[in-house]
Amino acid sequence: xxxxxxxxxxxxxxxxxxxxxxxxxxxxxxxAPEIPTLQSLRGMTPPDPSGTEGGRKVDLMTDYVLxxxxxxxxxxxxxxxxxxxxxGATACASCHYxxxxxxxxxxxxxxxxxxxNANVASIFNKPFVASDIPGDVASYATKSGGxxxxxxxxxxxxxxxxxxxxxxxxxxxxxxxxDDVIGSQxxxxxxxxxxxxxxxxxxxxxxxxxxxxxxINVRRSTGRNAPTxxxxxxxxxxxxxxxxxxxxxxxxxxGNRDPDAGIFxxxxxxxxxxxxxxxxxxxSAASQAVGPPGSPVEMSCGGxxxxxxxxxxxxxxxxxxxxxxxxDSVLAPVSGARRPTYRELIKAAFQPRLWNATQQVLLGxxxxxxxxxxxxxFFGLAIQMYESTLISDQAPLDAYLQxxxxxxNAQQIQGMNLFLGKGKCIACHGGAELTxxxxxxxxxxxxxxxxxxxADNLTTLYDNGFYNTGVRPTSEDLALGGSDAWGNxxxxxxxxxxxxxxxxxxxxxxxxxxTFETPLSAALPCDATLKPNVGFRDAVDGAFKTPTLRxxxxxxxxxxxxxxxxxxxxxxxxxxxxxxxGEDASNTSGFEYPxxxxxNASNLDPDMTSLNLTPDEVDALVKFMxxxxxxxxxxxxxxxxxxxxxxxxxxxxxDENAVTARAVSPKISTRQALDAPISLKPIGAEGxxxxxGPLQAFYNDL
Numbered sequence: 001x002x003x004x005x006x007x008x009x010x011x012x013x014x015x016x017x018x019x020x021x022x023x024x025x026x027x028x029x030x031x032a033p034e035i036p037t038l039q040s041l042r043g044m045t046p047p048d049p050s051g052t053e054g055g056r057k058v059d060l061m062t063d064y065v066l067x068x069x070x071x072x073x074x075x076x077x078x079x080x081x082x083x084x085x086x087x088g089a090t091a092c093a094s095c096h097y098x099x100x101x102x103x104x105x106x107x108x109x110x111x112x113x114x115x116x117n118a119n120v121a122s123i124f125n126k127p128f129v130a131s132d133i134p135g136d137v138a139s140y141a142t143k144s145g146g147x148x149x150x151x152x153x154x155x156x157x158x159x160x161x162x163x164x165x166x167x168x169x170x171x172x173x174x175x176x177x178x179d180d181v182i183g184s185q186x187x188x189x190x191x192x193x194x195x196x197x198x199x200x201x202x203x204x205x206x207x208x209x210x211x212x213x214x215x216i217n218v219r220r221s222t223g224r225n226a227p228t229x230x231x232x233x234x235x236x237x238x239x240x241x242x243x244x245x246x247x248x249x250x251x252x253x254x255g256n257r258d259p260d261a262g263i264f265x266x267x268x269x270x271x272x273x274x275x276x277x278x279x280x281x282x283x284s285a286a287s288q289a290v291g292p293p294g295s296p297v298e299m300s301c302g303g304x305x306x307x308x309x310x311x312x313x314x315x316x317x318x319x320x321x322x323x324x325x326x327x328d329s330v331l332a333p334v335s336g337a338r339r340p341t342y343r344e345l346i347k348a349a350f351q352p353r354l355w356n357a358t359q360q361v362l363l364g365x366x367x368x369x370x371x372x373x374x375x376x377x378f379f380g381l382a383i384q385m386y387e388s389t390l391i392s393d394q395a396p397l398d399a400y401l402q403x404x405x406x407x408x409n410a411q412q413i414q415g416m417n418l419f420l421g422k423g424k425c426i427a428c429h430g431g432a433e434l435t436x437x438x439x440x441x442x443x444x445x446x447x448x449x450x451x452x453x454x455a456d457n458l459t460t461l462y463d464n465g466f467y468n469t470g471v472r473p474t475s476e477d478l479a480l481g482g483s484d485a486w487g488n489x490x491x492x493x494x495x496x497x498x499x500x501x502x503x504x505x506x507x508x509x510x511x512x513x514x515t516f517e518t519p520l521s522a523a524l525p526c527d528a529t530l531k532p533n534v535g536f537r538d539a540v541d542g543a544f545k546t547p548t549l550r551x552x553x554x555x556x557x558x559x560x561x562x563x564x565x566x567x568x569x570x571x572x573x574x575x576x577x578x579x580x581x582g583e584d585a586s587n588t589s590g591f592e593y594p595x596x597x598x599x600n601a602s603n604l605d606p607d608m609t610s611l612n613l614t615p616d617e618v619d620a621l622v623k624f625m626x627x628x629x630x631x632x633x634x635x636x637x638x639x640x641x642x643x644x645x646x647x648x649x650x651x652x653x654x655d656e657n658a659v660t661a662r663a664v665s666p667k668i669s670t671r672q673a674l675d676a677p678i679s680l681k682p683i684g685a686e687g688x689x690x691x692x693g694p695l696q697a698f699y700n701d702l
Contacts, residue, residue: 038420039432040401041393041550046233047442049248049283049384053265054276063351064381070349075386076330077318077345078379080644084293084309086201086301087187088321089675092292092383094648095184097680099554099634099641100228100390102184103701106153106651106676108562110221111210112179114477122210124149126178133473133588134581135171139178148180150211150218151673152656156702159557159565160572162472162579168610170470170576179476182562183222185649186297188672192304201312203301205670213659216671218652220297224477225562228555229285230634230641231548233388234439236448238288240544240560241479242437242466243490245507248283248384250377251306253291255279256506257484263354263377264361264370271358273370278377281508282442285387286380293379307368310375314343322644325684329639330386332684346371346378354378389640392550392631400628408628415624418613423574423621425549427607428467434549434629437465448492448509451516451532454539455604456585459518461493461536466543467605470580471559471573473588474542474603479560481541481593491540494596500534539603541591551634553626556698565699567622575618577610626697635694638687645682649675 050059058064065071078084080093095102102108115121120128125148126139142148144157161180166172189211190203208217224240238244245255250263256279264273280286293309296302300309317339324335334340340348346355354377357370371378397416399407408416419425431440441448441464450464466480474481480491488506489495495505513519514526521530544560558564564573573579580587586601593599613621634641652673653660659673688694 038397038401038416038426040398041231041391041395041432042398042402044234044393044432044439045391046285046388046439047282049280049286049381051247051278051280051283053263053278058280060280060381064354064377065349065385066351067349068385070345071382071385072389073330073334074342074345074349074378075382075384077334078342079289079383079386080322080646081319082321082647083313083316085187085299086190086192086203086304088200089647089649090187090299091646092289092299093643093646095186095222095226095292095298096229097643097646097648099551099695100230100232101555102226103698104185104648104650104678105701107151107185107218107649108154108182108221108651109148109150109152110181110183110223111149112181112476113223114181114479115179116475116478120179124180126180130179130473132475133177135174136581137174137177139176142178143176147656148178149656150213150221151651151654151659153651154182154702156565156699158702159563159699160569161561161563164576167572168576170579171581179472181223181560182225182557184226184298185219185221185651186292186295186299187301188217188219189296190301192301192308194308201301201304201308205672207670213652213654213656213673216659216661216673218659218673219649219675222297224560225557227545227547228551229387230390230392231433231438231550232288233285233384233390234433234442234548235284235435235437235545236439236441236465237437237545238284239291241482241490242463242545243484244284244288244291246281246284246287247507248278248280248286248380250278250280250374250380251290252376253287254484255287256508257486257488259486264357264373266353266357266370271356273357273359273361273373275361283380283384286384289383289387290376290380305363306376306379307363307366307372309379310372311368313375314346314371315341317341318345319644322646323682324644325642325682327684327686328644328682329642329685330389331644343371349382350378392634392641394633395550395629395631397628408624411620412624412628414617415620415622416628418617418621419624422617423611423613424607425621428465428546428605429549435465435546437545438548441465444515446510446512447515449496449511451513451518451520453518453606454602455606455608456602458537460539461496461532462539462543463492465546466491466540467546468539468542468544468589468603469605469608470578470587470589471544471563472561472579473581474591475588477560478541478591478593480543480545481591481596481598489540489596491538491543493538493540497534497536497538500531535597537600538596538598539600539605541593541596541598541600541603542589543603549625550629551631553630553697554635554695565702566697567625568618571613571618571621574608575611575613578604578608580604580608632694633687636687637683637695639685642683642685642687643680646680647677648680650678651676
């Protein structure tokens, strides 16, 4: 059975033995439901990727990495380097600098571009009443009364972004509601020309019809809030919609789905590199890492390839614009006056067969060196290895689970028990990582698809770790219900249906119906040869990856749309059973999707019911999450969470009504707003000083 869905009504807590998993229960004739427990993350590490290359078995340390420490150093440098962005001012860390997330408050709003209705996807605020949302109201401004939109500075009073007359009644009159998303600002709208510039890519700027103030372009913002990268290496898939595949192909985020993916390797002294298919499993962090650098919203001019990034970066000094603490836990050896180039770092970290070709290779019709062509391979694996060190396993909860009864106070322990029982949190936030999307599914791959009784009392199949909780109407963002660029469903569940119909799917699936919570048959023992009916009902539209709750106090704003600024606002949402409008059998979580043969009036997770938590119980749950789940090393940016300096655009000079334009130059052919940067100082292994204090919650930044 899927143990994290077997939620007891009683407040049950079992202290597990030390180690990754609790002790095995004694053998009995009939399997008994296991009671979900909390587990310490202490000592757990993400597995090294392994898989196949050109059909032969390979693994990370035998076939790719020459030196683990050198690869981690390379990964940290690449993650924090502002030069990776086309503008020379945008790093991966620009959206993940604060406990692994983005805490900027200016120019962060997206109009909801994931909306299935293209006519409203580019409209800020919501100057209309959505016909599919009972009781909807128009929102001509932010909740605080501000204009909103590009270059707006968020305020405390802008949250939550969905307000009801009765906070305990999800169907009570709507006071305020918007479909806008609090995302992360990235780059200006532009198209790539060539990479041969000393600091910037050469790009053709163009007027932006959405992200502009008074005709002056501002930086674009993403359509979903940035999840934390801390502990993300445990996730089976990454991104909110799971498109960062568990299998890394060395080229793109899409694993086996990408027909053009491959890496170039040498096998003899001829100096010729040949292209081979790569499939490294348990590498979703690598798949995720190679997405943003080519995104025309997040980091890149449109049309820039990873080989183009490599061509510009290989002979660039690492972190050349940035300072490094002399006692950085990883980068200290290169913190001196002479910084190595990325070419030197790659040679130190990766095997020669991946970069020693003497003849160029072709990508499309363009020639590149082998090292340039394999730059996404180096980038993805190095960042995966760096992120695999970002494991926050020293929260008070970890100490408590290992026997230190003083690690949490009485209120936090009460919150923990509510987490396990009445609050139903454990139903989706299971495992040591506190997410069902985590490594439990790496070790139990046959549980990646689940069958359960939905909120409308009908059975359905869904992807484990991805749930529709009714944060916003499904029509605004299909998430896991979407498809990749080749028409394949992102959902394992929909791929499974294709298999049952005799078709082929790109992702390896191993489904055991005997692990289903709601069995196909009442027979005991279960008949593993049973198959669901072809064209079965699924519950994947509007389903999002469950985020980890570790360090949750520091990783606001919350949910995929950034709609809550505090954990109390989050608990208010769950206490009323979410924000879907309508009844359990027919509500805004439903979606008509004829091409996927889905006509569901509800896709709602069955645990989304009123919790009837008292104010004191809400406070206890919040304190457990705020204090009990925060690793102090994350809060104080102590090793391994230390970092080099970073300059981040915090919106633009001006406000939402008017902005100051950049000075005209040959590199800027359209009017662009002048950045208003914020600077982060380098932090060494010892972390932040007492005078600086620890990182603060998002609400404190407003």
